[in-house]
Amino acid sequence: MSFFKGFAVTGKLPFKPRVTVQYPEEKKPKAERFHGRHVLNRYEDGMEKCIGCELCAGVCPARCIYVRGADNPPHDPVSPGERYGFVYEINFLRCIHCDMCVEACPTEAITESKLFEFSFVNREDAIYTKAELLVDDEGNPRQLPWEDWKPGDERNTSAWVRATSPSGAASLEGRPLWSAELGFGVRAPERGQSDPSSADYPAENDLSLREMVPGQLRAVHVSDRRPERGRSGPAEGDG
Numbered sequence: 375m376s377f378f379k380g381f382a383v384t385g386k387l388p389f390k391p392r393v394t395v396q397y398p399e400e401k402k403p404k405a406e407r408f409h410g411r412h413v414l415n416r417y418e419d420g421m422e423k424c425i426g427c428e429l430c431a432g433v434c435p436a437r438c439i440y441v442r443g444a445d446n447p448p449h450d451p452v453s454p455g456e457r458y459g460f461v462y463e464i465n466f467l468r469c470i471h472c473d474m475c476v477e478a479c480p481t482e483a484i485t486e487s488k489l490f491e492f493s494f495v496n497r498e499d500a501i502y503t504k505a506e507l508l509v510d511d512e513g514n515p516r517q518l519p520w521e522d523w524k525p526g527d528e529r530n531t532s533a534w535v536r537a538t539s540p541s542g543a544a545s546l547e548g549r550p551l552w553s554a555e556l557g558f559g560v561r562a563p564e565r566g567q568s569d570p571s572s573a574d575y576p577a578e579n580d581l582s583l584r585e586m587v588p589g590q591l592r593a594v595h596v597s598d599r600r601p602e603r604g605r606s607g608p609a610e611g612d613g
Contacts, residue, residue, distance in 0.1 A: 401524055404488045406533050406564065409471040411489040412464055413515045413531050414508040415482065416556040422452050422508065423483035423553070424459035430475035430484055438468035439475060459483070462504040467497065482552055485532040487515055491522040513557025532561055 395402060404410075415423050426443020444460035452458035475484050494500045499520060509515055514528045535552045547563070554560045 398491070398522065404524075404527075406530070408486075408488045408490075408530075408533070409473050410487045410527075411466070411492060411515075411521070412469075412475070412484055412486050412502070412507060414459070414462060414484060414504065415532065416509055416513065417454070418554045418556055418559065420511070420556060421454055422458055423481045424462060425453050425455040425481055425483070426457045426459040427480065429478045429480065433474050433478040435472060435474065436468045436470050438465040439463070440465075459504065462507060464502045464507065465500060466492075466502060467500045482532070482535060485535070487531040488527040488533075489515075489521055489523055492518070492520055494520060509556065511556075513555055529558070533564075535561060 417423060424441075426441060428441045428443065431437075431439040431441045440461065440463040441459055442461040443457040446452055446456060446458055471486065471490075473486060476486060499518075506516055506518060509531075515531060517523050532552075532555065550560050550563050552561065
């Protein structure tokens with residue numbers, strides 16, 4: 375009987391609705407915080423956000439980012455700071471899309487798009503240079519021949535910045551503390567961390583990081599921290 379029961383299960387499948395998607399003509403919607411191919415952003419005036427600090431390269435666990443900064447030309451600066459990213463390269467054969475470079479960037483210069491469908495015919499194409507990563511004059515990512523972009527992917531190249539409220543405090547949800555981008559302005563914040571019926575979900579919040587951080591620091595007492603072992607002798611109770 376178990377033999378016929380197995381055939382009965384198989385026989386029911388042709389009559390059930392099919393869930394197959396005709397890829398690549400049809401594609402499922404991607405998550406709001408999807409980690410895809412990186413882009414280098416610009417300010418609204420067209421200046422580059424990257425200042426060549428190399429923090430993204432330093433924090434990268436796969437060591438796939440190479441950055442070299444240079445002094446801004448006095449009469450034709452590339453970025454608002456003293457320096458800019460003269461060389462910027464990402465080896466996507468190594469990249470694991472962990473997003474740590476995005477979190478480490480102090481100017482929100484490097485973000486990730488939703489593009490993940492790209493393949494290479496040689497290893498050189500996998501190393502993206504600054505010319506390929508930097509957005510164009512309208513703020514849109516440069517679409518390369520071996521990339522399969524879906525309409526709308528270019529509009530969500532900084533969804534990471536809306537993923538959490540500033541400083542991780544839900545009471546500041548909806549308060550944008552990031553800079554505007556070329557072609558898009560100030561990206562809308564993402565809501566949904568707090569219960570709208572609670573008092574910690576204000577419609578407008580005027581607190582800034584300067585006003586909030588000191589209060590958090592005062593809540594941490596130095597006396598509450600245990601001394602590190604091996605520096606000031608063994609702790610009490612140790613053998």
